[in-house]
Amino acid sequence: MTRMHLLVERNLMVYRHTWSLLVAEVFEPVLYLLTIGIGIGTLVGHVRGTGVAYPQYVAPALLATAAMNGAMNETTFNLFQKLKFDRVYDSILTTPMTVRDVAFGEVCWALLRGTLTTSGFLVIVTVLGLVHTPWALLALPGAAVIGFAFASAGLAVTTYLRDWQDFQLIQLVMLPMFLFATTFYPLGVYPRPVQLAVECLPLYQSIELLREPSLGHIGPGLLVAAVYLLVMGVLGLAIALPRLRRTLLA
Amino acid sequence: MADEILVRASGLVKVHPMGGVRAVDGIDFELRKGEAFGFLGPNGAGKSSTMRMIGCVSTPSAGELRIFGLDPATDGARIRARLGVVPQEDTVDTELTVRENLYIYGRYFGLSRARIRERTAGLLEFAQLEDKASEQVGALSGGMRRRLTIARSLINEPEILLLDEPTTGLDPQARHVLWDRLFRLKQEGVTLILTTHYMDEAEQLCDRLVVMDRGRIADEGSPRELIERHSTREVLELRFPPGEQAIRAEKVTDIAERLEVLPDRVLLYVEDGEAALAAVHARGVTPITALVRRATLEDVFLTLTGRTLVD
Ligand SMILES: Nc1ncnc2c1ncn2[C@@H]1O[C@H](COP(=O)(O)OP(=O)(O)O)[C@@H](O)[C@H]1O
Ligand SMILES: [Mg+2]
Numbered sequence: 034m035t036r037m038h039l040l041v042e043r044n045l046m047v048y049r050h051t052w053s054l055l056v057a058e059v060f061e062p063v064l065y066l067l068t069i070g071i072g073i074g075t076l077v078g079h080v081r082g083t084g085v086a087y088p089q090y091v092a093p094a095l096l097a098t099a100a101m102n103g104a105m106n107e108t109t110f111n112l113f114q115k116l117k118f119d120r121v122y123d124s125i126l127t128t129p130m131t132v133r134d135v136a137f138g139e140v141c142w143a144l145l146r147g148t149l150t151t152s153g154f155l156v157i158v159t160v161l162g163l164v165h166t167p168w169a170l171l172a173l174p175g176a177a178v179i180g181f182a183f184a185s186a187g188l189a190v191t192t193y194l195r196d197w198q199d200f201q202l203i204q205l206v207m208l209p210m211f212l213f214a215t216t217f218y219p220l221g222v223y224p225r226p227v228q229l230a231v232e233c234l235p236l237y238q239s240i241e242l243l244r245e246p247s248l249g250h251i252g253p254g255l256l257v258a259a260v261y262l263l264v265m266g267v268l269g270l271a272i273a274l275p276r277l278r279r280t281l282l283a
Numbered sequence: 284m285a286d287e288i289l290v291r292a293s294g295l296v297k298v299h300p301m302g303g304v305r306a307v308d309g310i311d312f313e314l315r316k317g318e319a320f321g322f323l324g325p326n327g328a329g330k331s332s333t334m335r336m337i338g339c340v341s342t343p344s345a346g347e348l349r350i351f352g353l354d355p356a357t358d359g360a361r362i363r364a365r366l367g368v369v370p371q372e373d374t375v376d377t378e379l380t381v382r383e384n385l386y387i388y389g390r391y392f393g394l395s396r397a398r399i400r401e402r403t404a405g406l407l408e409f410a411q412l413e414d415k416a417s418e419q420v421g422a423l424s425g426g427m428r429r430r431l432t433i434a435r436s437l438i439n440e441p442e443i444l445l446l447d448e449p450t451t452g453l454d455p456q457a458r459h460v461l462w463d464r465l466f467r468l469k470q471e472g473v474t475l476i477l478t479t480h481y482m483d484e485a486e487q488l489c490d491r492l493v494v495m496d497r498g499r500i501a502d503e504g505s506p507r508e509l510i511e512r513h514s515t516r517e518v519l520e521l522r523f524p525p526g527e528q529a530i531r532a533e534k535v536t537d538i539a540e541r542l543e544v545l546p547d548r549v550l551l552y553v554e555d556g557e558a559a560l561a562a563v564h565a566r567g568v569t570p571i572t573a574l575v576r577r578a579t580l581e582d583v584f585l586t587l588t589g590r591t592l593v594d
Contacts, residue, residue, distance in 0.1 A: 037526065047378045068286035070369045124374035128395050128439075129360040283299065283342055 037128050040138025041145065042184035043125075053275055053283040054075055055146075064093040065159070069217060070095070080219060089165070092158045092217040093244040096172050098177055099154050104147035104180035109203060112139055113194055131163060132278045139278065140188060141149060144180030151176035164247070171246040175259075179239040184260035185269025186235070192276035210236045235265055287476060289443055290337060290367035294346035297332045304453045306332035307429075308498030309346065314443075319465075319475040321487045327363070327590050330478035331371050333495075335474065338368045338593060346375035351442070364392060367441030370555035371448050371478075373428045375435070382416045383537045385435055392439040402438055409433035409464065433464065444468065446477040450484060457591030462487055480592050482580035495588055501587040506580055514578035515540050521563065522548045523572040531568060538562045543585055552582070559568040 046053070065086065076088035083090070115121040122135050155172055158164060190203065212238035220228050231237050242258040245251070290313065297307040307329040314320045322330045335341035336348060339359040348355055349548060350362045376384050379385050385406060389399035405415045410430035417425065423431065429449065436444060449465065450458040465488055479485050485492050486506045494501040494509065501508060519539070523531045525547075532549045534543055539551035549570075551558040556575030563570070584592050 036393070037386070039390050042390060043376070046387060050378070069557075120372070120374050121376055123340075123370065124368075124376070124435075125391060126386075127338055127363060127368035127370070127436075128365070128388065129393065130391050131360060156311075205296045234377055251412055280301070281299065282342060 035137065036134045037141055038136035039105065039130065040125070041057060042137075042141045042143045048186065055149065055153070057098070058150045059108075059157070060155050061102070062099045063157055063188060065095050066161075071161075082221060082268050083219065083248075088124070088161075090219075090244070090246075092163045093169075093172065094214075094240045094281050095152055095237040095246040096151050096158070096176065097236065097243045098216065099104050100147040100176035100179040101183045101236060102147075102150045103150035104143040104184040105207075106182045106189040107143035107146050108139055109191050113191050113197075113200075116191065116280070126281055132281055133274060134257060135281075136188060136274055136277055139272065140181065140184040140266075141254075143184035143187070144177050145179030147184070148173060148176045162183055166204060166249045168246040168249055168251060172243050175239075175242045175246070176265075179242065181240070182235060182264040182269070185266040187269075189215065189269040189272040189276075192280065210234055215240055237263065238262055244249075287316040287515070288313050289316050289351060290476070291349045292318060292337075292346065295336065295343055295348055296345035297329070297336060297341065298331070305498055306427075307336070310495075311423040312493055312500065312503065314474065317472055317474055318490045319361040319469050319477070319488055319575075321476075321485045321489035321492035322495050323480070323482065323489075323584070323592070324478075324491050325480050325584075325590070327497075328480075328495040329498040330495060331447050334370075334445055334476070334478060334515070335338070338445055342559060358557040363444045367436035367439065367444040367473075368427075369436050369446045369449060373425075373432045373449070373461050375423075375428055375431055377419070377421045379422070380417050380419055381412055381431055384431060385438060388435045394439065397559075399438065402440075405592050406434040406437060408568040409437070409467075410462070417503070426453050426460070429453060429457070429461065430464070433461070437468075441473070443474045443476060446475065448478055448480070450479070450481070458484075476486060482584070483593060485580055492580075494584055495522065496584075496590075497587045501524050502583075509580060509583045510578050511584075514582040515552040517559075517577060518558045518576050518578050518582060519551040519553055519559045519563070520548050520572075520576065521551065522572045523570055531570070534568050535563050538566075541586070542563045545591070547576055550585070 034272040060118045070088040072090035074091070077087040079086055080090045125135060126132065142237065151172060194200070212233055214234045215231065220231060225229060242255060245255055293311045295307055295310050296305070298305050324330055332341065336343050337350060339355040339362050342356065351365060353362050355362055376387065379387065382403065385403050388397055407416055410433065412427060412431060412434070413426065413465065419446055420428065423546065433449070435468060450461050453461065462558065465475065477488060489506060491505050493503045502513070504512065526547070528549050529544050530541060532544050535551065539553050541552040543550040560573055560575060581592055
């Protein structure tokens with residue numbers, strides 16, 4: 034029997050007090066969409082070789098990024114605070130809850146968070162008239178898969194962090210990935226070797242997973258992206274679990 | 284079933300992976316149903332390490348441990364379902380209110396919402412936190428947090444309550460309130476295991492205790508038994524000018540059955556304190572102050588280890 038849903042219940046209770054943070058999280062992609070997607074989009078017009086209007090091209094990438102950030106913030110910043118300073122899990126583990134319940138619960142909560150942020154953003158994107166196909170609704174299960182991958186990866190990374198300074202290292206990876214993973218222009222602008230490297234990025238796969246359906250393209254490429262992200266999530270958990278056990282059950 | 288054994292440890296060892304400290308170095312004990320059992324020892328004796336093993340949140344490095352006849356290695360969650368745990372450091376959920384803390388903790392035990400609601404009123408009353416129920420835990424005083432931690436640990440009606448230094452860091456009033464609560468629990472039949480480095484706490488609360496030092500058990504018994512075994516009935520405490528304790532002590536050594544020289548005073552272990560004091564005066568030895576008192580567990584610890592409990 035798993036009790037991981039109880040951790041989700043606990044976090045929901047906390048968010049009853051601090052729901053405004055969620056609103057702030059939707060605000061960030063909206064800012065990018067307005068300035069770059071729509072603002073710079075007026076200069077760009079259509080994306081070369083696709084015939085897609087620029088804001089419509091950028092929006093799904095920002096959706097994917099929102100799912101990634103929503104999930105990963107939860108299992109990095111918030112989880113680190115709970116693990117090292119609030120020591121929330123110490124008392125949880127004196128109950129029948131196990132380290133696995135805690136880890137799965139936090140990942141589950143984080144992917145829900147990511148999906149919720151994405152939904153909020155999707156509503157805004159729709160209101161702005163940037164959605165032209167019902168396939169765009171695939172963004173929601175897609176966001177859950179992206180959330181799973183990054184929540185688990187974040188959890189694994191967090192078990193290696195020593196102090197708050199180490200978070201700068203995460204930023205050092207996340208920011209370039211955000212800029213290079215075809216968020217703002219297609220893969221075609223890179224020379225082939227760089228293309229291969231970009232295709233390996235988890236955010237690239239996440240963007241593929243949401244952008245293709247939103248442009249009405251449903252194909253086997255989606256399956257590749259989904260499998261990539263699911264494997265990433267499982268690996269993250271496999272790394273994180275024994276390490277968490279060692280820390281929490283010393 | 285008065286003598287039912289709830290916890291049995293033999294040759295129990297804990298070596299902490301970080302630093303390789305041998306915190307618990309082969310201890311044996313048995314805990315019977317309904318008793319209040321204590322681990323008395325100074326900081327670093329290995330009390331918390333032992334408690335965490337009993338609480339199934341730390342894996343023994345060697346030896347055997349059975350709780351309710353079950354093995355923590357394979358049945359940890361099942362055992363924890365029947366325990367209440369008050370850790371040394373309060374680990375209340377600071378992001379939640381008092382009531383929410385009780386609620387979510389009950390949920391971790393798989394209790395229904397209705398059952399938790401039923402228990403909450405009584406527990407708030409027990410912890411004297413009725414008017415704080417809706418406050419964030421961050422705003423509570425140390426004593427209130429401690430009482431909340433204890434109330435929370437009772438949500439599942441545990442068969443054994445583990446209390447690691449329940450009153451350390453509390454002011455005297457808060458301590459006495461807490462002792463009163465623990466007495467109540469004991470009377471209600473809850474089996475208590477507690478650790479403390481306060482000998483008065485051990486004497487007040489424990490039916491039986493072990494004296495622990497450097498990961499080992501020095502002796503075991505009721506407070507009365509331990510005092511009778513390792514100390515005389517009374518103790519005469521003599522205080523001399525700084526630096527002169529040892530020299531002055533030499534002149535009165537034969538008056539006592541046993542004598543301990545501490546940095547700031549000399550302890551004479553005697554059957555009759557007043558008579559001993561008269562004998563000291565008759566020798567022409569005049570201490571700055573003299574005090575006759577009954578022997579305590581502090582004296583037991585001093586005899587067993589040559590050191591004081593609280594330094
Ligand atoms: N998690 C840990 N990692 C490394 N050493 C520890 C850990 N916990 C306790 N110790 C060490 O083990 C010894 C016993 O500690 P502890 O069990 O906390 O004793 P007590 O509770 O009696 O003060 C001490 O030397 C302490 O420094
Ligand atoms: Mg301790």
